Amino acid sequence: MNAIELSNVSKIYRKYSGRQFATLKSALLQRSILSELSPTETFQALRGLSFAIAKGRTCGVIGRNGSGKSTALKLVAGITKPTSGTVTVAGRISALIELGAGFHPEISGRENVFINGIMLGLSRREIERRFDEIVEFAELREFIEAPVKTYSSGMYMRLGFAVAIHVDPDVLLVDEVLAVGDEGFTHKCLDKFAEFRRMGKTILLVTHSLGLVERFCDEAIWLDEGQMRSQGDPKRVVDAYLAAVEKSEDALLATTTARAVAAVAPVPAEPPTATPDHSELQNLFQAVEGRWGSRQIEITGVTLSGRDGESFIFHTGEPMRVTMKIKAHTPATDFVFGVSFFNADGVCCYGTNTYIEQMDPLRMEGEVEVAFDIDSLDLVEGTYKLDVAVHTCEGYPYDYHRLLYTFRMKSRTPDVGIYRPKHQWSFSPGIRFKETD
Amino acid sequence: MLANLSQLFRYRGLIWSLVARELKARYRGSVLGFFWSFINPLLLLGIYSFIFSTIMPNRAEGLQPYALFLLCGILPWNWFSTSLNEAAGSLLAGGNLIKKVLFPAEVLPIVSVLANMVHFFLALPIVVGVLLAYRHWPDPAGLLWFPVVVLIQLIFTTGLALALAALTVHFRDIRDILTNVLMLWFFTTPIIYFYDQVEVRPYKWLFNLNPFTHLAISYQEILFFNGPFGHWKWLIVIGVAALVVFAAGYWLFDRLRDSFAEVV
Numbered sequence: 109m110n111a112i113e114l115s116n117v118s119k120i121y122r123k124y125s126g127r128q129f130a131t132l133k134s135a136l137l138q139r140s141i142l143s144e145l146s147p148t149e150t151f152q153a154l155r156g157l158s159f160a161i162a163k164g165r166t167c168g169v170i171g172r173n174g175s176g177k178s179t180a181l182k183l184v185a186g187i188t189k190p191t192s193g194t195v196t197v198a199g200r201i202s203a204l205i206e207l208g209a210g211f212h213p214e215i216s217g218r219e220n221v222f223i224n225g226i227m228l229g230l231s232r233r234e235i236e237r238r239f240d241e242i243v244e245f246a247e248l249r250e251f252i253e254a255p256v257k258t259y260s261s262g263m264y265m266r267l268g269f270a271v272a273i274h275v276d277p278d279v280l281l282v283d284e285v286l287a288v289g290d291e292g293f294t295h296k297c298l299d300k301f302a303e304f305r306r307m308g309k310t311i312l313l314v315t316h317s318l319g320l321v322e323r324f325c326d327e328a329i330w331l332d333e334g335q336m337r338s339q340g341d342p343k344r345v346v347d348a349y350l351a352a353v354e355k356s357e358d359a360l361l362a363t364t365t366a367r368a369v370a371a372v373a374p375v376p377a378e379p380p381t382a383t384p385d386h387s388e389l390q391n392l393f394q395a396v397e398g399r400w401g402s403r404q405i406e407i408t409g410v411t412l413s414g415r416d417g418e419s420f421i422f423h424t425g426e427p428m429r430v431t432m433k434i435k436a437h438t439p440a441t442d443f444v445f446g447v448s449f450f451n452a453d454g455v456c457c458y459g460t461n462t463y464i465e466q467m468d469p470l471r472m473e474g475e476v477e478v479a480f481d482i483d484s485l486d487l488v489e490g491t492y493k494l495d496v497a498v499h500t501c502e503g504y505p506y507d508y509h510r511l512l513y514t515f516r517m518k519s520r521t522p523d524v525g526i527y528r529p530k531h532q533w534s535f536s537p538g539i540r541f542k543e544t545d
Numbered sequence: 546m547l548a549n550l551s552q553l554f555r556y557r558g559l560i561w562s563l564v565a566r567e568l569k570a571r572y573r574g575s576v577l578g579f580f581w582s583f584i585n586p587l588l589l590l591g592i593y594s595f596i597f598s599t600i601m602p603n604r605a606e607g608l609q610p611y612a613l614f615l616l617c618g619i620l621p622w623n624w625f626s627t628s629l630n631e632a633a634g635s636l637l638a639g640g641n642l643i644k645k646v647l648f649p650a651e652v653l654p655i656v657s658v659l660a661n662m663v664h665f666f667l668a669l670p671i672v673v674g675v676l677l678a679y680r681h682w683p684d685p686a687g688l689l690w691f692p693v694v695v696l697i698q699l700i701f702t703t704g705l706a707l708a709l710a711a712l713t714v715h716f717r718d719i720r721d722i723l724t725n726v727l728m729l730w731f732f733t734t735p736i737i738y739f740y741d742q743v744e745v746r747p748y749k750w751l752f753n754l755n756p757f758t759h760l761a762i763s764y765q766e767i768l769f770f771n772g773p774f775g776h777w778k779w780l781i782v783i784g785v786a787a788l789v790v791f792a793a794g795y796w797l798f799d800r801l802r803d804s805f806a807e808v809v
């Protein structure tokens with residue numbers, strides 16, 4: 109049996125044009141009261157969305173901002189009506205959309221519990237019966253008679269959560285409320301959800317915490333632009349979602365890089381007077397994007413590629429190749445190629461060049477290509493920028509590209525620092541860990 | 546409409562809790578608390594009596610004691626005007642509820658009207674006090690009409706409150722316009738003067754178009770003037786009008802309901 113069923117649901121939000129300025133007066137003057145009230149522009153939040161969640165399942169809804177997750181939840185909760193299609197929900201619903209919505213600051217926690225409970229569909233007697241339990245759960249025994257305006261935001265939320273969770277729903281809707289609140293409270297909420305699951309209740313959870321979805325849900329739904337992209341095993345859906353996010357990030361980084369390169373291209377070939385001296389490592393502190401040099405030798409293009417070709421997203425431990433297309437306008441005998449990586453804080457993670465690595469230049473002419481290969485890129489997750497340069501052995505720049513190329517490192521391990529050395533843990537037999545899947 | 550009304554009936558527990566909360570919250574933290582429901586109209590009465598019996602006395606005959614006459618109109622008017630002012634802003638003020646919790650939005654303007662009705666009731670002891678002080682005994686048969694008048698005013702006010710609340714969501718100017726309209730309405734209703742006094746007679750037909758005229762006259766006839774309640778014909782007309790206003794207000798509210806959660 110399905111607890112929640114959406115079939116072919118669309119939701120169109122109306123934008124009332126210039127609502128700020130739409131005054132009664134202007135409406136009266138233009139005799140347009142009714143047309144003012146009719147939408148001029150619309151925004152389609154959901155497009156023919158259909159899904160069903162069986163009774164007793166816990167389902168996580170993921171997707172980017174604006175993908176329609178919260179709209180879907182509000183439709184299931186009945187707060188808004190679908191523009192077309194049908195929404196069916198079996199049983200009593202409790203929606204944790206905003207905790208403590210409707211608390212009145214001036215009156216006591218006790219009175220607010222009653223009013224909030226009634227709003228959520230309990231009778232006065234039911235609340236009386238559960239009152240102690242609610243207060244116990246919220247850990248507010250000594251403050252329950254104080255007006256709610258004196259509560260800290262944490263207390264406020266705990267009380268809101270406690271009331272909503274004690275409505276004893278058949279279907280529980282949760283919208284990202286776990287993101288707020290301290291560690292202890294979050295655990296308590298999760299414990300309560302686990303209890304709900306054991307009792308065979310249906311939970312629909314909207315969240316950006318993919319880990320939570322993987323650990324906690326029986327299935328996941330991925331929404332994108334108001335449509336269902338995928339539903340099923342949480343691990344599989346989360347992976348597919350992450351892959352798509354990477355792809356769009358990749359496109360974004362590509363445009364960022366293209367813009368940075370385009371912005372500096374028309375700079376004159378003359379080296380700026382403030383051109384830093386002989387070592388590129390000395391001006392690491394002036395981490396400003398730019399390009400300078402005499403351009404006798406010019407870097408005409410830089411590409412980053414991973415295992416599957418050109419990319420702006422790399423995973424820790426994967427290989428990377430930096431390819432520079434170079435054009436020597438006159439044959440040269442004095443040249444050095446350099447590459448260095450910077451993290452978002454402007455720290456140089458690694459830098460090297462052919463001179464440091466004791467390669468003696470002999471001759472270069474025409475259009476050539478230089479590739480810099482890394483077998484295993486062991487940087488931690490984050491955004492990095494790349495310097496590439498050609499200069500003389502003395503350090504006089506031909507073409508210096510400072511921080512023009514951006515790429516992102518991804519990692520499934522949230523480790524910290526800059527660099528992840530290859531490592532391994534070993535334990536003597538006295539130590540044991542739980543099996544992971 | 547019937548479905549809506551039966552839903553409202555199911556939500557009566559919530560409505561009364563919210564009315565109680567409204568009343569509690571209003572005077573929370575003030576020293577005199579609920580006495581303000583009592584003192585406010587008393588002070589207002591003092592001001593009006595001073596102006597209209599000392600500074601620019603109303604010379605029409607039969608309006609003595611003037612304080613009592615004034616009271617009959619001012620208390621219901623206060624209920625009416627404050628209800629509308631509060632109801633107009635009620636959906637905006639309760640925006641959080643409308644967007645985040647599933648419950649019928651009409652509860653909010655209705656709570657405004659009911660909370661002010663309670664204030665009206667709380668101020669009635671003043672009337673009793675003044676009646677006792679002047680040894681003025683109203684006709685007992687006429688008193689039976691009192692709840693009828695209150696009921697008609699309740700229906701009329703609720704209808705307007707629903708319409709105003711729904712429209713204010715879209716046109717926020719209504720709140721400002723309303724204050725001024727109510728001021729005009731107050732002075733064009735026979736509250737501080739008498740409907741039958743010489744100066745008013747030529748415009749009587751105009752006054753008759755104002756529903757609140759008949760409510761005010763009814764209160765005055767029941768509590769102030771001697772003799773049996775003679776205004777009942779008009780009262781019945783107004784009663785029917787109140788039902789029409791209520792139905793129209795509720796209809797408008799229902800039409801715009803789906804936009805609340807999106808526009809508020």
